[in-house]
Amino acid sequence: MPKTRMVLAIASALSTLTLFPQTYAQQAPGSSGRAPTNETASQARVAALVLLTVAVALLSAPSAADAQRAWHCENQFLDPRTEAQVEARAHNITMRYIILAYMYRWDAAYMRQTCDRAVRGETVDMSCLNGRRNWNEIHAMIPAEYYGMSSSALRPYRLSLDEEGRSPHFDAYDYCVEIGAVVRPALR
Numbered sequence: 001m002p003k004t005r006m007v008l009a010i011a012s013a014l015s016t017l018t019l020f021p022q023t024y025a026q027q028a029p030g031s032s033g034r035a036p037t038n039e040t041a042s043q044a045r046v047a048a049l050v051l052l053t054v055a056v057a058l059l060s061a062p063s064a065a066d067a068q069r070a071w072h073c074e075n076q077f078l079d080p081r082t083e084a085q086v087e088a089r090a091h092n093i094t095m096r097y098i099i100l101a102y103m104y105r106w107d108a109a110y111m112r113q114t115c116d117r118a119v120r121g122e123t124v125d126m127s128c129l130n131g132r133r134n135w136n137e138i139h140a141m142i143p144a145e146y147y148g149m150s151s152s153a154l155r156p157y158r159l160s161l162d163e164e165g166r167s168p169h170f171d172a173y174d175y176c177v178e179i180g181a182v183v184r185p186a187l188r
Contacts, residue, residue: 043083070173070182073128081131089139094151094158098142106138108168115172115181126182129155 073079078086086103090096106127118124124134146154176182 031110065083070126070176071169072131073130079130081135085133085135089135091148092151092154094123095146095149097158098146098161099138101158102132102141103138105168106133106141108172111172112175113170115176115179118181119179 004032084097086096090099110129110133114124114126118126146157173182177184
């Protein structure tokens with residue numbers, strides 16, 4: 001049962017137990033259907049407290065499905081916030097590519113740090129990074145001399161980024177799986 005439906009079912013049961021203990025008493029095994037006694041009302045409150053504890057635990061703990069979708073974004077391409085940040089810094093198409101490459105490096109470093117904190121037991125946010133990146137840090141990673149250079153002058157730097165191979169996201173994700181912070185989804 002998905003987490004949301006489970007929590008709603010618990011909330012429904014909780015409200016029934018706390019608001020209508022006479023219903024609980026009348027439906028309890030061996031009950032005579034009479035008005036609740038102090039004992040059955042007390043049992044209803046204990047049951048409500050147990051259900052409340054379970055609901056809070058379910059809401060606060062990340063599920064395996066959440067871990068499998070680590071850093072997943074509904075819009076896999078650039079969202080408008082990211083696009084605006086890149087466009088504000090890129091003076092030509094090659095610089096745009098370079099900025100994106102450094103953004104992916106920043107993302108990978110952030111992902112690794114987040115996984116390290118998760119393994120230490122800290123509460124972390126592994127949701128989509130769109131809208132949460134530190135663009136000042138990304139900007140500082142890019143060599144200052146790149147700004148103002150023409151596309152043709154930037155081309156060797158872009159090609160060197162291409163030669164690095166796969167995106168640093170993949171290595172960071174593999175690292176997170178390796179240390180147990182993320183569960184790799186099963187292939188179907």
